[in-house]
Each structure stands twice: as C-alpha cells, then as structure tokens.
Amino acid sequence: MTTYTSNWLSPSNIALVKYWGKKPEQLPMNPSLSFSLKQARTRTSVSLQPLESKKFSFLFEGKESPFATRIAKYLDALSIELPWINDFSVLIESANTFPHSTGIASSASAFGALALCLTDLNRQLTGANPEEEKFFQAASRFARLGSGSASRSVYGGFAWWGKSSAMPESTDCYAIPVSKYIHESYFQLCDAVLLVDTKTKKVSSSAGHELMNNHVYKAARLTQVNQTIEQALQLMKTPDERMAFIDLVEQEALSLHALMMTSSPSFLLLKPGSLEIIEQIRDFRRQTGLPVGFTIDAGPNIHLLYWKEDQAQVHAFVKSELLYYTENGEWLDDQVGDGPIKE
Ligand code: DP6
Numbered sequence: 477m478t479t480y481t482s483n484w485l486s487p488s489n490i491a492l493v494k495y496w497g498k499k500p501e502q503l504p505m506n507p508s509l510s511f512s513l514k515q516a517r518t519r520t521s522v523s524l525q526p527l528e529s530k531k532f533s534f535l536f537e538g539k540e541s542p543f544a545t546r547i548a549k550y551l552d553a554l555s556i557e558l559p560w561i562n563d564f565s566v567l568i569e570s571a572n573t574f575p576h577s578t579g580i581a582s583s584a585s586a587f588g589a590l591a592l593c594l595t596d597l598n599r600q601l602t603g604a605n606p607e608e609e610k611f612f613q614a615a616s617r618f619a620r621l622g623s624g625s626a627s628r629s630v631y632g633g634f635a636w637w638g639k640s641s642a643m644p645e646s647t648d649c650y651a652i653p654v655s656k657y658i659h660e661s662y663f664q665l666c667d668a669v670l671l672v673d674t675k676t677k678k679v680s681s682s683a684g685h686e687l688m689n690n691h692v693y694k695a696a697r698l699t700q701v702n703q704t705i706e707q708a709l710q711l712m713k714t715p716d717e718r719m720a721f722i723d724l725v726e727q728e729a730l731s732l733h734a735l736m737m738t739s740s741p742s743f744l745l746l747k748p749g750s751l752e753i754i755e756q757i758r759d760f761r762r763q764t765g766l767p768v769g770f771t772i773d774a775g776p777n778i779h780l781l782y783w784k785e786d787q788a789q790v791h792a793f794v795k796s797e798l799l800y801y802t803e804n805g806e807w808l809d810d811q812v813g814d815g816p817i818k819e
Contacts, residue, residue: 480524480564482596483819486588488516488574489628490667490779492725492771493705494732495637496697497688502624503648505688506701507638509708510628511665514813516574518582520589522597524564534568547590550622558594560601574808583681587622588629591615592816616650623681627651632815634658634712642706654709661715663812664784668791670798671806672749672776679736679743684774687739697735704728718783722761722769725781729771736774747776749801754778756797764789784811 489510497505532551534544547568555561568590572582595615599605606614612630620627620637628635633655639648646652655663688694707724711717736743754770757780761768768782768790780798782790791809799805 479526480597480600481521482593482600483519483521484589484592484596484816485517485519485573485819486585486592486629486816487512487514487632487813488518488582488585489513489625489635490771491625491628491773493701493708493728494773495624496685496701496732496735497691497694498624498685499648502621504624504638505685506698507636507640507643507646507705508625508628509634509636509654509705510625511634511662512629512632512813512815513667513810515810516572516585516808517813518570518572518585518589519819520568520570520586520593522590522593523567524560524597524601525567526565527563528565530565532566532568535570537571538569543586547622550587550590554594554618554621558598560598583623584625584629587619587626588615588816591617591619591622591626592630592818594618596818613650613652616652620650624685630816631655632813633663634812636705640702640705642702642709657709658712659715661718661783662712666782666784666787666790666809666811668780668782668794669808669810670753670778670780670794670802671808672747672753672778672802674777674803674806679745679774681774684736684743687736687741687743691735691739693735693738697731700731701728718767722767722781725771726769732774733772743774745774745776746772750776750778752801753780753798756801760793760797766790 489512491508491510493509495504495508499505532548534547536543551561592615615630616627619630627637628651631653635651636643636646636654637651640646711721757770766786771779
C-alpha cells in the first residue's frame, strides 16, 4: 500500500475584531477579522502509512503531547467526511516556530497547518483537483472544526470569518481572504507581543465562548461587534484613519474583557502588568502622536500594534518602559505575514 505525506507551515493570527461566542458545530456568533503573523507559525507533517496496530500518533516537537487527545477526536469526527482517514495509520509531527503557550493562539496555527495537510491529502487520495480558492475554503472549514480562529490561519494578510452584511461573500462555514479590500499601508502593521504572564492558563476557549450563551450583554455585544467590524473595514480602506482604527481596535479588545469580567462565572484575565502596559501605551501615543495601540486575546498578554515605519521609536519605548512589566523581559516581535507555505 502506498504511503502519502503532506507538509505545511501555517501562521498564527491575531484578531482585530474578536470571535467570541459560538453556535452549534463550531459556527461563530459573530464575524471576526484578523491578520496572519509572519514569525509565529506551526510546521506540520502528516504521513499516511499502511494500517498497522498503531492507528494514530501525534508528536509535538518530537515528544508525546496532551494535544494528541484533541487531535485524535478531531480526526475521528472528520473521518465521516474523509473516510480514507480510517484506512491508514495517521502519523502527525508538529512543531511551533515560537514558544508554546506564550499567549499567541497556537491552536490556530496548529489546526491551520493540520487542516491544510488533510485537504492536500484528500486531493492526493481522491484525485479531486479543486481550484485554489476552493482548496483554501475547504482547508479553512476543516481548520474551523478544530478551532474557530484557525479558520483564519489558512490565508496570508487579512482574513474574515463569519457572515456579515458588510462583506457579501462572507460565511460562517469558512474564512475568506479580504486583503484586497484593505489599504496597502495596513500590510505594514506590526504586533509586539508583551508576555506579561505565560504561566496562567487562559480561560479554555470552549469555556470562554460558552459564557456568551446566556450573557446579560449578549444582544448588545452582537449589535456592537457587527458595527465594529463594518467600521474597521471602512477605516482600513485608506491610510488616513490610523488613529481612529487604533481606538476602535482597543475598544474591541476591552469589550472582550468586559464581557469576560461580567459573565457568570466571571473571569478577570488582565494582570496588574497588563494594565500598566495599557496605560503606558496610551501615554506614549499622547506624547508622540504615533498610531500605536493594543489588542488582547483571552489572556493577560498585550499585543502592541504599531506601524513598521515607527519601529525604531516603538522598540526603544518597549525596551525602556514596557519590558519591566513582562515575565523575564520576554516579548515577541511580529508583523503581517504572507500566509501558509506548502513544504
Ligand atoms: C479571543 O479559536 O481558540 O482569540 O473555536 O473553541 O477553539 P475554539 O476557540 P478559539 O477562540 C479564539 C478567541 C479569541 C478571539 C479570536 O481569535 O477571534
């Protein structure tokens, strides 16, 4: 029996407008908008070998990983659609190009890369040869079933996931690339990730999303986030509205945390250091007039957003004012990336 392999390198992504809350089948309660990162990536290799006693193995950076159980379940669920999964021993090896659990959504790059491998293997095994757009839509849908935010990791530049009247071709099923709607200046956006606390486990995503189901502010959140994504898209069409864009993105990130703080049970994920950094960033913006701001996922780490042309000033600021509040002076510097690569 033939052996089949596929290798992909897929980026992590950072959401500017956040996916928070889901409907059944891992469909999003609201549309989200993100950009893929350049440095933070996962490299995955899937090999299908003749079926022996060992049906499945998952190695992360050469070692057994607790993530294996989640992946085994995922493959089991997918085998309904991809029945060939049951005909082989599935051997997966994966490694991150960034430190694991540093607050960068590693499940996004992990499921992005795995879904791309599976879509590629499906093409090899069934002889199906979808056009490129359809190939990535299929990969995005498979990625979504693993982790919602991973649906956006199969594209470079900017991606949009979730039905919205502001983006006619959008759908809840898979993410779509939206770079063509966004002004070229936004491709110079950078993301300096300030690692305030890497030990604290962020609220598990399933628990986090569930909080939205009966949230007292659910209706208000859905109204707000649909407006926010539409405004973000408008602002990103020109190079002139960077300050308004930064204000909007900060408000969106703080809304996510406001929702977590006021949910039942309540989660307070920001640390004193996170708040210090937020204050410092705002002071720096007031003093310099530079379009510099932040976004935050479901954790304490702060993503400092800035433009490449301001890098020297921002790096000096990070080093002199912000690293003090991080864990062991740790930070990662990243930027908008070109998307996944087949290796
Ligand atoms: C706050 O994609 O990790 O990062 O679908 O349950 O795997 P699951 O959730 P996940 O949630 C990400 C939430 C977020 C916002 C975002 O990336 O849009």
